[in-house]
Amino acid sequence: MSTSRTAPSMRDALYEAPGPRMRRKIRVGTAVAGALVLLAVAAIVRQFWVTGQLAPRYWSLFLQWTTWRFLGQGLLGTVAVALAAGAIALVLGLALMLGRTSGVRPLAAVCRVVTDFFRGVPSLLLIYFFFFVPAQLGMKLPSFWMLTLPVALAASGVLAEVFRAGVNAVPRGQVEAGLSIGLSSAKVMRRIVLPQAVRYVIPSLIAQLVVVVKDTTVAYVVSYPDLMQNARVLITSYDALVSMYLVIAVIYILINYAINRASVYVANRTGVKIIR
């Protein structure tokens, strides 16, 4: 596994070492492509300029400490929901997987249906569910849970499948060996299969956190103060819509990029593949 990192990538292997004529062609192509990319960037900047979106009044708010503090509070809200939802999804996903692989027919069937249901339903629909239905039944749910629960449920379906892939990755012979020395199947699961399966899926679990973070962005539906919701508040008070949404998008991209990198890092360190 460690050799795969030093081996030439597939991208480069596709091409033979170029000769002088090809090198010239590649140089010209690179120049043209570079110019095209620059042209596209220039066109975008020009559009901003023409429409007056580069005016200081749209961007000066980012020089103020209060803006960043308010966004920071929103980010804390996002992190709180993401971590809570992630933790709940972890437990639920594990439970669903254990139920599905338990060998008890009705339980396995129920867990399978639940898993497929949460995987096949958009998280927005679940969020609307927790927004409308508890209120209609006369329950008062804090906005934190209106957001955390649906995000957790949506993620639990996916995590159940990730865990199952991890369990399947443990060689079958180990289970047979465990059973043949007289361990109960529950004990085989707990002592032999799960510890290895969890290790296999850690990078995938980290990668799934990206999905959770993305799902929390619709917090404004339940008016929970997350990063996006706080940005919307700032937009109405500063009237800086384009600049604010762009900055927020970049923040989200960077957070998720960091999570993805972390997942790849752990995967490389432990030499396991990321299951999606």
Next chain:
Amino acid sequence: MGLSELLSTYGEKYLQGLLATWSMTAVSFVFVMALAVLVTVARVSPLRPLRVAGDLYVQVFRNIPGVALLIIIAYALPDLRIVLDWRTCVIVTTVLLGSAFGSENFMSGINTIGVGQIEAARSLGLSFTQIIRRIVIPQALRTTVLPMTNLLIAVMLTTALGSQVPLNPQELTGVVSYVNTRATGGILAFLISALCYAGTAFVISLVGNRIDRRVRILR
């Protein structure tokens, strides 16, 4: 509100919603595939600027939350004098997001082929286009059937973002929130839409699995 009452009052809305979700999913997926191919070609091309641009494209749209992208396209672009109608906004959002994941699927499909095969093909005297046409594309396509099936389902789920803009006709998620702001729809109102989604996803993955079993390469 009982099921019969719900269906008699809003049945048509749900049906329209289902059709809207299906049609947006289908249209989006066609463009997702086309754009994913383009981006992947850029990423495997020998031209560095294209590679960098393609990689950046994938990183950006893989990591941006769908709602954030939709809001930018629907509400920020008009300030830059780019005005799209609501349905197009949703489709463009889905296509941008989906194509990034599609390109990732293609890339991992290409990566599973292995450098050795390319070297073998070259030593047999195959030209670059022959290698691409005979070795890379057939294998990459076969191994991406299952990931692309999952992507199709993901694209369908992404069209639920349509509930965040005033679509007409609304899609399944928008219909539910429409029903619930007018009446006490209860759990049932959600279950109808949810079953439409889950049912569609079920059929898609059934078909996808069947195709995959046909064309899969056993390694």
